[in-house]
Amino acid sequence: MGADAARDGFLKIADHVHNAIIYADIFMFVNPQRQGYLNALHRDMEKYTLSDIAWGFLTETIYDQKTGVAEKHIPAEQILPLSDRLMEHFISRTYARGVQAAYENKSFSFDYDKMLLRKTEWLKSNNLEDA
Secondary structure, rough: OOOOOOEEEEEEOOOHHHHHHHOOOOOOOOHHHHHHHHHHHHOOOOOOOHHHHHHHOOOOOOOEEEOOOEEEOOOOOOEEEHHHHHHHHHHHHHHHHHHHHHHHHHOOOHHHHHHHHHHHHHHHHHHHHHO
């Protein structure tokens, strides 16, 4: 569709972490540090479901392992590149180095039991569609 419309790609900004994860199979973050962050999240959260991770962010129970600070999802541009010109950005050495540096510098921990407790409490006073 993008090629037919003579577009270089499609851009989206995920307002929730689960959307960024879902689209990450075909969309790349424009910013290599954000791509490396998401790759590290995949690495460190591989045993958890998408739902668990989403609840972890909502309940602030996924932490930066080095600082102990709860992670917050920061929406950022993700692109599905269609043109060679745009793809050059994502296959460049500069982009790859930025992704790798962020990946190596980021690590996550998850207090899963605390998430379950906070999720139960949250659901008592909120609607699921408000998550």
